[in-house]
Amino acid sequence: xxxxxxxxxxxxxxxxxxxxxxxxxxxxxxxxxxxxxxxxxxxxxxxxxxxxxxxxxxxxxxxxxxxxxxxxxxxxxxxxxxxxxxxxxxxxxxxxxxxxxxxxxxxxxxxxxxxxxxxxxxxxxxx
Amino acid sequence: xxxxxxxxxxxxxxxxxxxxxxxxxxxxxxxxxxxxxxxxxxxxxxxxxxxxxxxxxxxxxxxxxxxxxxxxxxxxxxxxxxxxxxxxxxxxxxxxxxxxxxxxxxxxxxxxxxxxxxxxxxxxxxxxxxxxxxxxxxxxxxxx
Amino acid sequence: xxxxxxxxxxxxxxxxxxxxxxxxxxxxxxxxxxxxxxxxxxxxxxxxxxxxxxxxxxxxxxxxxxxxxxxxxxxxxxxxxxxxxxxxxxxxxxxxxxxxxxxxxxxxxxxxxxxxxxxxxxxxxxxxxxxxxxxxxxxxxxxxxxxxxxxxxxxxxxxxxxxxxxxxxxxxxxxxxxxx
Numbered sequence: 434x435x436x437x438x439x440x441x442x443x444x445x446x447x448x449x450x451x452x453x454x455x456x457x458x459x460x461x462x463x464x465x466x467x468x469x470x471x472x473x474x475x476x477x478x479x480x481x482x483x484x485x486x487x488x489x490x491x492x493x494x495x496x497x498x499x500x501x502x503x504x505x506x507x508x509x510x511x512x513x514x515x516x517x518x519x520x521x522x523x524x525x526x527x528x529x530x531x532x533x534x535x536x537x538x539x540x541x542x543x544x545x546x547x548x549x550x551x552x553x554x555x556x557x558x559x560x
Numbered sequence: 561x562x563x564x565x566x567x568x569x570x571x572x573x574x575x576x577x578x579x580x581x582x583x584x585x586x587x588x589x590x591x592x593x594x595x596x597x598x599x600x601x602x603x604x605x606x607x608x609x610x611x612x613x614x615x616x617x618x619x620x621x622x623x624x625x626x627x628x629x630x631x632x633x634x635x636x637x638x639x640x641x642x643x644x645x646x647x648x649x650x651x652x653x654x655x656x657x658x659x660x661x662x663x664x665x666x667x668x669x670x671x672x673x674x675x676x677x678x679x680x681x682x683x684x685x686x687x688x689x690x691x692x693x694x695x696x697x698x699x700x701x702x703x704x
Numbered sequence: 705x706x707x708x709x710x711x712x713x714x715x716x717x718x719x720x721x722x723x724x725x726x727x728x729x730x731x732x733x734x735x736x737x738x739x740x741x742x743x744x745x746x747x748x749x750x751x752x753x754x755x756x757x758x759x760x761x762x763x764x765x766x767x768x769x770x771x772x773x774x775x776x777x778x779x780x781x782x783x784x785x786x787x788x789x790x791x792x793x794x795x796x797x798x799x800x801x802x803x804x805x806x807x808x809x810x811x812x813x814x815x816x817x818x819x820x821x822x823x824x825x826x827x828x829x830x831x832x833x834x835x836x837x838x839x840x841x842x843x844x845x846x847x848x849x850x851x852x853x854x855x856x857x858x859x860x861x862x863x864x865x866x867x868x869x870x871x872x873x874x875x876x877x878x879x880x881x882x883x884x
Contacts, residue, residue: 439801444793451789459781464718464763468725471756475732478744486739487810488803493740493818494593495828501805503740504814505830509839512831513846515747516598516683519756520853523690526763527860530697533767586746591827594742596835602750609758630858637851640844655840665826672827672836675843682847686854687755694762697861701766 442483449476463529463539467522474518481507565614572614579607587680588673597676601683608684609691617695629689636682643674722760726753743831 453476456469485507493505529539536544587600612620644655652659657671729752736745800807817834825833835843 436797436801439804440796440799442802443796443799447789447792447796450792451785454788455781455785458784459778462718464760464767465721468721468760471725472728475729475748475752478748479732479735482736482739482741482744483802484807484809485741485814486803487805490803490805491740492594492742493830494742495822495830502818502830504810505817505834506812506814507809508741508744508831509834509842511741511744512596512598512747512835513843515744515751516602517846517849517853519751519759520686520690520850522756523759524853524856524860526759527693527857529763530694530766530861539767590832591829593829594746594831595829596743596832599743599746599750602747602755606750606754609755613758633851633854637847640847644840644844655844657837664824668825668833668837669827672825672832675836675840676832679843679847682851686850689854690857691755691758691762693857693862694759694766698762698765 443480446476446480446483449473449479461540461542463532463541464526466541467525467529470525471518471522474514478511478514481511568614572610576607576611579610580604583607583684587676590676591669591672597679598683600676601680601685602687604680604684605687605691608688612691612695617692617699621692624688624692626689626692629685629692632681632685633689634685636678636680636685638678639681640675640678643671643678647671718764719761722757722764725760726757729753729756743829 450473453469453471453473456472457466460466460469485504487501487503490501490503491499493502493508495502532544533539536547538544538547583600583604586595586603587597590596590600608620608624611623643657643660647656647659648654650659655671655675657668658664659667660670661667729748732752733745733749736742736748800809817830817838821830821833821838822828825837827833
């Protein structure tokens with residue numbers, strides 16, 4: 434039972450992570466893929482933050498009369514990672530917009546078909 | 561269309577200045593409570609985006625034209641590296657704030673405040689720029 | 705939170721999916737507060753529930769609202785995901801328990817920061833002093849990433865293609881980025 438409570442946070446993280454993973458590999462819609470990446474990303478954040486927690490500790494802001502603080506280092510890493518994450522997400526979304534422009538669809542299986550057609554057409558014109 | 565949303569307009573008019581002040585508070589109070597450049601930049605950009613959503617992006621563009629947001633974007637990073645270079649010129653290592661003032665603690669404080677400001681500027685500049693670009697794209701698409 | 709994530713997997717309407725993502729990240733923010741990471745929660749709430757939702761909606765407006773068709777759970781990816789998950793859960797059995805003060809992470813530089821930051825750096829918020837002072841290089845890198853991402857978005861969709869002459873402004877930005 435103790436093992437269950439002690440490791441429950443990791444299991445939640447893994448469940449979330451696998452959902453994100455599934456979205457990335459199984460969905461054909463590019464926006465859904467990006468959403469899946471976000472889910473995955475947040476699960477990693479939760480993992481880091483849960484590592485930094487100390488039982489009985491408090492937020493790492495120095496105050497008189499408090500001895501135990503949670504570990505500040507993961508907080509710093511994740512803090513910056515969140516902002517970087519949203520910036521890279523924006524980049525991914527911009528790429529999606531360009532793909533929509535070029536292929537008029539954002540389903541990657543359709544894009545693959547279109548691309549194959551393009552290649553065959555090129556080969557046809559060359560030979 | 562604007563008349564129908566009068567409640568939204570009034571409420572957001574009331575809300576936007578406090579949001580911006582709060583962003584500045586978060587920016588400069590980051591040493592003592594939760595907060596700092598990243599959060600402040602995002603909150604500031606959120607206030608701006610709220611303005612753009614309610615009052616139309618054209619008005620927002622008048623407030624923050626493209627050159628301004630792009631300058632913000634670049635100047636934040638420049639400020640950050642600038643602090644590092646200044647520290648180097650004063651004889652310390654890159655980003656070593658101890659050289660910025662005689663007293664160790666006030667030097668650190670100055671350095672942290674400056675680079676947090678740089679972070680905040682870049683982040684808010686980046687978010688606003690990205691938002692405006694997406695909107696500009698939308699408009700270009702509608703014109704077709 | 706797991707429920708929202710699961711509905712994200714199944715949901716079909718992209719608009720609703722984006723809203724669910726906002727809820728998901730707000731829940732994550734609440735979770736961070738519970739785990740003492742107030743700074744992180746703050747950022748997550750502002751970024752995840754605010755900015756990224758707006759960006760996603762902007763993209764939806766530019767592309768499409770609906771996923772193509774409802775798909776049943778596809779067996780092969782599902783098998784891969786289950787296998788990976790099982791492996792990871794097996795790996796957690798060796799991990800330190802939640803909140804255990806004896807975990808290796810709490811015996812590295814963490815205690816040093818907590819003890820020394822007040823006398824070496826000053827600000828009572830340890831997160832700030834680590835972020836800006838001890839790990840200044842790191843943060844500089846992160847800021848550069850944000851900057852580069854914004855420049856990248858600018859380069860990708862910044863100009864409508866109908867305008868023929870190249871925009872000199874964005875070129876300048878590219879050069880500046882190289883210098884930085």
